[in-house]
Amino acid sequence: MIAGAALVVGIILGLVLRPTVPGWLEPYLPIAVVAALDAVFGGLRARLDGIFDAKVFVVSFISNVLVAALIVFLGDKLGVGGELSTAVVVVLGIRIFGNAAAIRRHFFRA
Amino acid sequence: MSETPPPRSAVPQLLLDLVTNPLDPGYAAAARRRGTGPRPRGTRSAAAAVLAIGCLVIGFVLVTAYERTHRGAPEAKKVHDRLVSRVRTAQHDSENLAAQAAADEARLEALRAQSLPQSGSLARDLDAASLAAGLTKVTGPGLTVTLSDPKAATSTPAAGRAGSVPIGATTTLTDRDVRSVVNELWRDGAEAIAVNGVRLTPTSAIRFAGEAVLVDFQPITSPYRIQAIGDRDELAVTFAQSDVASRYQTLKGAQGIGFHFGDSGSLTLPAGSPTTLRYARGGTR
Numbered sequence: 001m002i003a004g005a006a007l008v009v010g011i012i013l014g015l016v017l018r019p020t021v022p023g024w025l026e027p028y029l030p031i032a033v034v035a036a037l038d039a040v041f042g043g044l045r046a047r048l049d050g051i052f053d054a055k056v057f058v059v060s061f062i063s064n065v066l067v068a069a070l071i072v073f074l075g076d077k078l079g080v081g082g083e084l085s086t087a088v089v090v091v092l093g094i095r096i097f098g099n100a101a102a103i104r105r106h107f108f109r110a
Numbered sequence: 111m112s113e114t115p116p117p118r119s120a121v122p123q124l125l126l127d128l129v130t131n132p133l134d135p136g137y138a139a140a141a142r143r144r145g146t147g148p149r150p151r152g153t154r155s156a157a158a159a160v161l162a163i164g165c166l167v168i169g170f171v172l173v174t175a176y177e178r179t180h181r182g183a184p185e186a187k188k189v190h191d192r193l194v195s196r197v198r199t200a201q202h203d204s205e206n207l208a209a210q211a212a213a214d215e216a217r218l219e220a221l222r223a224q225s226l227p228q229s230g231s232l233a234r235d236l237d238a239a240s241l242a243a244g245l246t247k248v249t250g251p252g253l254t255v256t257l258s259d260p261k262a263a264t265s266t267p268a269a270g271r272a273g274s275v276p277i278g279a280t281t282t283l284t285d286r287d288v289r290s291v292v293n294e295l296w297r298d299g300a301e302a303i304a305v306n307g308v309r310l311t312p313t314s315a316i317r318f319a320g321e322a323v324l325v326d327f328q329p330i331t332s333p334y335r336i337q338a339i340g341d342r343d344e345l346a347v348t349f350a351q352s353d354v355a356s357r358y359q360t361l362k363g364a365q366g367i368g369f370h371f372g373d374s375g376s377l378t379l380p381a382g383s384p385t386t387l388r389y390a391r392g393g394t395r
Binding site: 002003004005006007008009010011013014015018019021026029030032033036037039040042045046049050051052053054055056057058059060061062091094095096097098099102 | 128129130131132133134136137138139140141144157158160161162163164165166167168169170171172173174175176177178181
């Protein structure tokens with residue numbers, strides 16, 4: 001309930017403020033997006049499983065973004081940035097799919 | 111899976127965990143710590159605040175990424191549309207200018223016909239000069255030489271972007287071949303020459319760009335028909351005996367290019383495009 005309202009407020013805030021992404025942040029934006037989606041699906045599934053925890057939700061989101069960004073930052077410095085950001089997207093993408101499947105099982109029992 | 115898995119299975123285990131258990135293990139750990147009892151009031155409101163901030167940030171990130179992706183796209187399209195409209199305008203302008211030039215040319219012709227005597231030495235000189243400059247349509251007997259690329263390319267065209275293939279790899283005939291035939295025809299006494307319908311003037315250039323031969327910057331492709339007006343017998347005989355002709359006869363056998371020539375009773379060559387002299391001045395005026 002609160003989560004959905006806050007999500008909507010965040011979306012409206014983004015639409016109103018129309019932030020410009022600085023150039024140095026641009027490579028990390030896709031990773032932040034995938035980490036955010038992963039957090040949303042993970043949180044939804046945990047809630048359906050009845051084990052949702054706000055602290056775990058927020059901390060896992062922030063740490064995922066930071067770790068992914070660090071990996072990509074190091075990769076950029078070492079010349080494998082594209083490959084590592086692909087790795088991050090693949091890992092988080094698998095998690096998103098797994099969680100989405102669990103959510104689907106919750107709703108449709110299938 | 112055995113009870114005590116060897117350390118070597120660590121990586122497959124990681125991948126298996128990733129696929130079979132995608133939920134963050136933190137949730138289960140927190141649930142175990144918390145137990146099953148109801149949470150105290152203070153913790154619940156703090157949790158709600160943390161959750162609200164987290165969701166706010168997530169929504170903000172998602173919409174920022176969306177904005178960034180979709181604000182850039184219309185911009186690129188706008189630039190593209192602008193370029194297209196500029197190209198269209200330039201094409202339109204160029205057509206207008208060409209039509210205007212043709213109209214001016216016709217008016218000039220009419221005025222000249224009015225003001226100049228229709229016969230006499232001046233008219234004859236003018237006719238001869240414009241004929242030599244390739245500015246008038248001419249008709250006469252002459253020779254037609256046809257050069258064409260082999261039917262099947264001698265080498266398979268390499269895959270890749272157009273223009274990235276070396277010239278020799280795909281095209282057998284180049285500007286040099288057309289030029290050598292043209293030069294030989296001049297030497298044999300041709301008075302006017304056109305290549306694929308493009309009249310050669312004293313300032314014409316035969317060049318090569320990409321995979322097309324350019325005659326006066328107009329691209330032409332194989333087969334190359336070189337028409338020359340002159341004494342048809344003399345042209346035919348001298349051309350047949352020339353080194354150029356024997357070279358292409360040899361290439362015809364060896365590489366399969368098309369090469370033949372024959373005299374014609376009446377050839378009509380179009381007028382060439384006039385050149386504007388910007389630096390050269392007449393010496394007699």
